[in-house]
Amino acid sequence: GYLLDCRTAADEESPQDVTVTTDGTWMRRGHSSLYGAQTVISFDTKKILDVEVLSKSCAVCSNWKARLEAGTMSQADHDAWKAGHSDRCHINTSVSSPAMATSAVRTLWSRSEELRGLRYTGYIGDGDGKGHTAVCQDKPYGDVEVTKEECVGHV
Secondary structure, eight states: SSSOOOOOOGGGOOOEEEEEEEEEEEEESSSSOOOOEEEEEEEOOOOOOEEEEEEEHHHHHHHHHHHHHHTSSHHHHHHHHHHTTTTTOOOOOOSSSGGGHHHHHHHHHHHHHHHEEEEEEEEEOOOOOHHHHHHHHOOTTTOOOOOOEOOOTTO
C-alpha cells in the first residue's frame, strides 16, 4: 500500500518511538465540513505513516432517503436496502465538524503500535488543533509521554 510499514522482526515486541507531524485537510473551511482527512507523517523519513478519512455524509444514503421522502419507494424497501448497505456506507463518524480533526488524531495514535509498530511520541502540530491535548488525555502508550513541538513555519 501507500502507507509505510516500519515494523521489522525486532520491532514486534518493542515499538519504535518516532517524532511525527500531523495535519488535516477538510472539504470546507470553518466548521461545516462533511468530509476530511488527517495524516501522520514521519519527521525523519517524510513518509506518510497513516491516514484517517472521516465522513459525515454518504451520497448513496442521501439518494435513497430522497426517494423515500418523494414517495417513489416504500419504507419496507428502504429498510431492506439500508440493512444491506450499512457495511458499505461512507458515514464513519457522528462527531461535530469542529471535532473531526481531534477525533481523527485520537484514532491515529490509538492504532499506531498495532498497525505500524510505532509510538508517535514526538508531536509536531500546527498550533491550531486540540489533538495533542486529546492524545495526552487518552494515554495511548500508558505512561510514555507524547511531547509537543510547535511548527514555527506552518501556514
